[in-house]
Amino acid sequence: MKYDINKKYIIKILKELLTIPSPSGFCHEIMKKIKNEVNDLGYEFYMTNKGCGVITIPGKNDNYIIGLSAHVDTLGAMVRSIKDSGMIRFTPIGGYMMNTVECEYCKIHTRSGKIYDGTILTTKPSVHVYSDAKDQKREELNMEIRIDEIVNSKEDVEKLGISVGDFISFDSRTVIKENGFIKSRHLDDKAGVAVLFGFMEILKRNKITPNNTIKIFISTYEEIGHGSSYIPKEIDELIAIDMGAIGDDLNCTEFDVSICAKDSSGPYDYNMVSRLINLAKKHNLQFSVDIYPNYGSDVSAALKAGNNIRGALIGPGVHASHSIERTHIDALINTTKLISAYILETEN
Incomplete structure (x- = not known):
């Protein structure tokens, strides 16, 4: 060429x-x-x-x-519901395995323009607490988002302006290496x-x-x-x-x-x-x-x-x-x- x-x-x-x-x-x-x-x-x-x-x-x-x-x-997600605990349940956008987003950092984009950070976890995220944590099925019902804000209830989350239908994006984690490899979502x-x-x-x-x-x-x-x-x-x-x-x-x-x-x-x-x-x-x-x-x-x-x-x-x-x-x-x-x-x- x-x-x-x-x-x-x-x-x-x-x-x-x-x-x-x-x-x-x-x-x-x-x-x-x-x-x-x-x-x-x-x-x-x-x-x-x-x-x-x-x-x-x-x-x-x-x-x-x-x-x-x-x-x-x-790929991404959307707020499906806000739990009484202050955790967020999400619904996926696009086809991916839930285990591929487990422990991923994410952002919640409110319709007012505010953006909040969070982490995607299972509902049993610690082996020190849950004896069946390793065996829990990675599916939508068993996944949730922990928001990096002081929230203890559904009302606390709603006061932040987070609502059902807000978009959620995943951290791309982009690395471009000198040897030519590019790894990223x-x-x-x-x-x-x-x-x-x-x-x-x-x-x-x-x-x-x-x-x-x-x-x-x-x-x-x-x-x-x-x-x-x-x-x-x-x-x-x-x-x-x-x-x-x-x-x-x-x-x-x-x-x-x-x-x-x-x-x-x-x-x-x-x-x-x-x-x-x-x-x-x-x-x-x-x-x-x-x-x-x-x-x-x-x-x-x-x-x-x-x-x-x-x-x-x-x-x-x-x-x-x-x-x-x-x-x-x-x-x-x-x-x-x-x-x-x-x-x-x-x-x-």
């Missing part, structure tokens, strides 16, 4: 995105960041009614519009968003006008299944940039760009997947092709909503998805190179 990838820029954007809480449905602050960054790059940006972002990169022709998507929304899919900014930075820095007009869709409800159920109707094909899963029976590593052939929604477009594979080979990228039976993407949502598009899914390999995730900068670079090659070598 003849265009250099600005690794420092990608890492900078990723780190900034990971510091902004954005559970599904609570993405107003992070979308301000997205808008400002897009404006700095000089591209057109607008928001849909439900808060997703659309970035337009003009091409040499408008006969065939290529869409790219990634989501900024993450919410790499799904803020790593994908950082890749798209890396791609846009290439176009801006090299003053490139792609052959086709590009529409980049930033989704804010992907984790709950309807992120890109609406996309601009002029889009002809859509590639989701989302994390590649790692585990038994899978080829993907933390250094790869993953090309998904099929997920829970079914196979992706044959010609698009084939072209992505051929481009990865042509440019000597580290890549894998996998099938993800427990996975859905923004392309899945767009297809299920009846959009008349072709679709594909790629993304950086991420270990321990929906937990304390880890990837490597090489995976983000390989993904940026692949999507850049796909766009810049397309002549529809």
Whole structure:
């Protein structure tokens, strides 16, 4: 690939995105960041009614519009009820195992704008007190949040302004190591968003006008299944940039760009997947092709909503998805190179 990838820029954007809480449905602050960054790059940006972002990169022709998507929304929770003890019961946003958030620091975001710190615990958090603490089932009923305020009752919590329906975000715990490893919550899919900014930075820095007009869709409800159920109707094909899963029976590593052939929604477009594979080979990228039976993407949502598009899914390999995730900068670079090659070598 003849265009250099600005690794420092990608890492900078990723780190900034990971510091902004954005559970599904609570993405107003992070979308301000997205808008400002897009404006700095000089591209057109607008928001849909439900808060997703659309970035337009003009091409040499408008006969065939290529869409790219990634989501900024993450896993999180919401206040379900306030207990008489002053502890908070929560309901999850997104699909995760309760044991992955046990002992995690969190923030409660009130609708008045106040933010309170807390810790997610089981209802039997001490082995010194509860003989069955180790065996207690990690499920919603047995989890609660301890607030870092002086509260001893439901009324004390309510006086703080905390109410049922307030959003709860998890500490991202981001660490970017000198050897290239990146470990954090919410790499799904803020790593994908950082890749798209890396791609846009290439176009801006090299003053490139792609052959086709590009529409980049930033989704804010992907984790709950309807992120890109609406996309601009002029889009002809859509590639989701989302994390590649790692585990038994899978080829993907933390250094790869993953090309998904099929997920829970079914196979992706044959010609698009084939072209992505051929481009990865042509440019000597580290890549894998996998099938993800427990996975859905923004392309899945767009297809299920009846959009008349072709679709594909790629993304950086991420270990321990929906937990304390880890990837490597090489995976983000390989993904940026692949999507850049796909766009810049397309002549529809």
